[in-house]
Amino acid sequence: MATAAPADIISLILHGCKLAREVESSLANLQPEALGNSLNDIIGVFEAARDRLNAGKEYHFSSYPSGPMFHQQSEGLKEWLIRRSTTIPCTSSAMEMYHRTPTFEVGGDPLHERVKEIIGTKQMPLRAAVCDVQAMDTGGASKAAASSSSQRLKRRKDAGDKRTMRVPVPTGGNTEIPPDDGFGWRKYGQKEILGSKFPRAYFRCTHQKLYQCPAKKQVQRLDDDPLTYEVTYRGEHTCYMSATAPIISSVPQATLVSAPEVSLGGSSSSGSGMVVTTAVGVGSSSRHEFQYPVADMAYALFNSGSTNTSDSMELIFTHQRQRGDTLDQ
DNA sequence: GCGATTTGACCTCA
């Protein structure tokens, strides 16, 4: 029995993830007090989401903007969250950000107005002063798998299908290691770029051959901020849509979402990006491990089946604290 | 042995 449209909750969680990314991006610069305030902001947003969630525990994704039950959709919640999270303009003002929250409509009402209403009751100013994540979506995402015969001909014609964001270099480790976003990437080239001090690295999906996954990304350190990578994604992952995909297909299916085990497995090898290693399954025989980018945690929250979402929140912020500890070292 | 990375050469396009 659906008691609440999930879209506003999605937007809340999305907003929380956005704030979390900002904190992550600014970890090296934030003073402890500011960091604490930012965390409070994030907690407040997630609490609002949790409250809404608990207000209507039974709901379906049928009102979800891109269609019903993302498990079966070519573009599911995970993909949608990732896309939305990379298309929201980044600002330094909370209210401005609220105004810029996704503006898709629910029942004829601008959703962001509802989000503002919900969040506004929490009175949560955003104190993260600097937004290091610049998201850009030039639109026109093409899902066409690369044609082996014409791939080279189309090389620059698909330049419009790209999303660029900035992420901090891994802390406490080798800054040469590119940020991990939860997907498996294989480096296929590196190029000195004219006018840039740092070379640009080219990656494609590890499963490109196996699943014809067209996803690629370019990673380049900024000249004016060597502690920041500019990551440009091209194409979209289709590997996890395959029923036999070894990693991403482990995204819990409907039969598993009743009692997944969400555990903090630590950051990925590069130690960057808000990535949570998650074990999902019922019983040891069906356990699978996969890694979540930050937006995926929203998915985990939705599907945890737990009435105590604060536990999941604790995982998120424990991870943040661990990263903070790493920074301190 | 296999998969990932490196790196010089090659190709495309603005």
Next chain:
DNA sequence: TGAGGTCAAATCGC
């Protein structure tokens, strides 16, 4: 024509 993107052989590491 040159910058950017990709290929593929050589090399590395597990």
